[in-house]
Amino acid sequence: MKTTVPIYQLKRKAKLLARQTSTPLHAALDRIAVEQGYRSWSLLSAKHAETSPAEILYRSLKQGDMLLVGARPRQGKTLMALSLAIEAMKAGNSAFFFSLDYTPADILGRFRALEVEPQRFGDQFSFDCSDAINAGYMIEALETAAAGTLVVVDYLQLLDQRRENPPLADQVSTLESFARKRGLIIVFVTQIDRAYDEATKPLPDIADVRLPNPIDLSKFSRTCFLQSGSVAFRPNG
CATH class of the missing domain: 3.40.50.300 (P-loop containing nucleotide triphosphate hydrolases)
Structure with missing residues (x-):
């Protein structure tokens, strides 16, 4: 079955990115979302809420x-x-x-x-x-x-x-x-x-x-x- 990424793992990754790069958390979240193929974190979050x-x-x-x-x-x-x-x-x-x-x-x-x-x-x-x-x-x-x-x-x-x-x-x-x-x-x-x-x-x-x-x-x-x-x-x- 195709692998998926739990949203809590993505949040953890974004928090780490924000600390390492001194980036605001919302920007780090959006960056992680883009890596996953979404335009923004809000779109990724909505999709994961539908099918976690x-x-x-x-x-x-x-x-x-x-x-x-x-x-x-x-x-x-x-x-x-x-x-x-x-x-x-x-x-x-x-x-x-x-x-x-x-x-x-x-x-x-x-x-x-x-x-x-x-x-x-x-x-x-x-x-x-x-x-x-x-x-x-x-x-x-x-x-x-x-x-x-x-x-x-x-x-x-x-x-x-x-x-x-x-x-x-x-x-x-x-x-x-x-x-x-x-x-x-x-x-x-x-x-x-x-x-x-x-x-x-x-x-x-x-x-x-x-x-x-x-x-x-x-x-x-x-x-x-x-x-x-x-x-x-x-x-x-």
Whole structure:
């Protein structure tokens, strides 16, 4: 699928350009817009508001899907996962965000980076950063979740960091069965192996997912990978 650039990545690039060149931010934004093929930032912003990468990806998801969202650090993978949660809530569904990495303050900051106030969604959004998060913990928390609920797991490689937790492969299989049975969409944020080299491969793919413990990657029905502002999503397999 043709790659697209999330608007938050473009804003970040414009802010950096403004600092480096002592250019007013509005001028830097327009310059970035021209690089993307638009006459001005306002036109680019309007176009992205119509069809953001998260919106396009969310429309392609179906109940029971297991999605991998992967990237190297600071490439926007958690923002993409949160954007998908926001799209689900815009569509009238609930979203759960389970994180073994972020704090409540962190996730609030991510909402603000996306220029969205979480209060807008009321009780549609639930955030949990308990150290006890694993497949069983999440299934218990999702006991009453309705079909169509989108669940973010942040992130895959931390699910079995505690010795008492089941093997990662078993947890993924359990969550796959649960998602299909209940009609949920589960989004796993995933790390990319440090051996990945952007110079030889513009975007990582499923072969680059970091796997400290073996799992069956065919359990994931779709993938989304990000790098340097580009995004690619496709069915897995």
